[in-house]
Each structure stands twice: as C-alpha cells, then as structure tokens.
Amino acid sequence: MEEYSREPCPWRIVDDCGGAFTMGVVGGGVFQAIKGFRNAPSGIQRRLLGSLVTVKDRAPIVGGNFAVWGGVFSTFDCTLVYLRKKEDPWNSIMSGAATGAVLAARNGIPAMAGNALVGGVLLALIEGAQILISKIGSEQFKPASPMDLDYVKGFAEGSQQ
C-alpha cells in the first residue's frame, strides 16, 4: 500500500537523509564524471582517469550537501506535522523556506531571507506539480454522468416536445 511506504515521523528523517545522500552521490557522480572527463588532458586513458579522480573527490561532497538539505527539511517537516497535527502541502513549503534560511545562516540575515524565498518557491512549484498530477490521474476514476449517455439525451430531448 502506497500510503504506508513512508516511515512514521521520527524515522522518516533518517530515511530522507539517506535518500537525499544517494541522490546526491549518484547525480553528483554522473555530473562530476562528465566534468572530469572534459577537463582532463586529451587521450582516452587520461580522460577516464581524470573522470574517476574527480568523481572520487567531489561526489561525496555533493552527496553530503544533499544529505544535510534533506535531513534539515525532513526535521522541519516532521516538526510542523507534530505542531499543526495535519499533513498538507503547506508543511513542505514552509519547511523548504526554513531549510533555505538555516543553511545560509553563516552569510547574514539578508542572505537567509533570500534563500528562504528561493526554497519556499521551489517547494511550492514541486507541490503544485504533485497536486496537478494527482488531479489528472484521478480523472480516470470519475463516474460517468447519466446525462452524457446518448439514449438518455435522446429521451430528454424527446420528452421536451
């Protein structure tokens, strides 16, 4: 059952941290591999070696950044669920804004505000896309209205004479 595939809230933080780390390592690994390949001196062996070295150095860092983002986001999300006692898209949007603010805390208040805005807008876009997709997906379950059937239409028109 899909709604039981996520852990309950405290353990969800660990799960989300791990998921974000994996995404960062895999995505960052691919990205850094291409970057290392392009930045290496010519010759296929040197390029492959350069790609490997860049992935080894940079991919864990990208993974760590993603993991921090995912962990902090999930912590705020679970806290809001506990405080508001409901689960809806507003939790995700507010958590995204708070995460952006916290991760820019070393750069002063204006940077925090800007990052919070970016984080909130990004999550609002993601949540909006999810709602749109679920609305379109649920159209297939809509029951047919009896007025749309042809013989009922004909009956309704005939009875108006």
Added chain:
Amino acid sequence: NDYDNVSAYGTTRGRASTLSPYLNFDPSYLDTQQPEFIFPEGASRQRGRFELAFSQIGASVMGGATIGGATGLYNGIRQTALAGHTGKLRMTQVLNYTMKQGANVASSLGVIAVMYSGTGVLLSLARGSDDEVNTVASGAITGLLYKSSAGLKTCLKGGAVGLALTSAYCAYTSDRIRNFFK
C-alpha cells in the same frame, strides 16, 4: 427440555449458548502461538533490501556526522587552546574544525553504505533470492571497491576487512547459521 443448554460439541455451556450461535465454536481453531499477519498481493514476509537501504544509508551519514563532529570538536578545542585563540576567532575556528571533520566522516561512511546497499540490491536481483551470501559478498565487494584506487595490496586488505565485518555480522545475527551449528 434437558438439551436446552448444551452446545453442539456436547459440553455444557450454560446460558451463553442460547444467547448466540456464534459462541459455539471449538477454541482449538484459534492458534495464539504465532502472530497472524495479512500480507498484500506479492509482498514478502521480510522487508526487502531496497526498503532497508535508505534507512541504513541515512543512519550511516548521521552517525558519521555525529562521530566526525565530536572528533572535530575535540580537536578544535585542543588546537585553539594550544594556539591561544580567544573569543569570536576561537568560536569560528572550532566550528570550522567540527564541520569539516563531521562532513568528511559522514560522507565517507555514507559512500560505504551506498556501495554496500547498491551491491546488495544488485546481487539479490541477479540471483533472484536474498540470503546471507548476498550480505557477505556485497561486504567484500564494497571493501575492494572503496580502496580500489590505492594500489593492489590496499585494495585486497580493504576487501578482507569488508569480508570479515559482514561475516561476523552474519555469524551473530543469522538464524540459519545458528541452527546449522546447534
């Protein structure tokens, strides 16, 4: 009538049997020794490797962050005390030490966890079954892979360490191996 209060199994039940026909059942139908679960279509009894993977990876990252952060904090306080820093400079330096060491250990342990889980999932898909062989093999492969760029000897040492760790884990926790030695 003498048979008013006697249940279908011949034992005297008193007034209860006349209240409801549902109370006349043989209690041996209920097996209360084993827990009884309902499994949805196609679900297996144990949680699969892929479901456990993210929890393991997350726990490694967070555990590594705690260990590395504690080590960095200790080193930072010692080094800044030796260098005689005070006030805001000291706080910034200690924070730098903590975060740097924390991030390093967290990402190292996380990468090891990703390699272990990834190879475990791939092996269980390729073999079609999930047992201790997958655990031990993926531990060995992870050790080899993690140290693969440091020369052949270090690579083999890493593989041996991975093999030893996962074998010890299986020896302690696996039921099949325990029953084998009983």
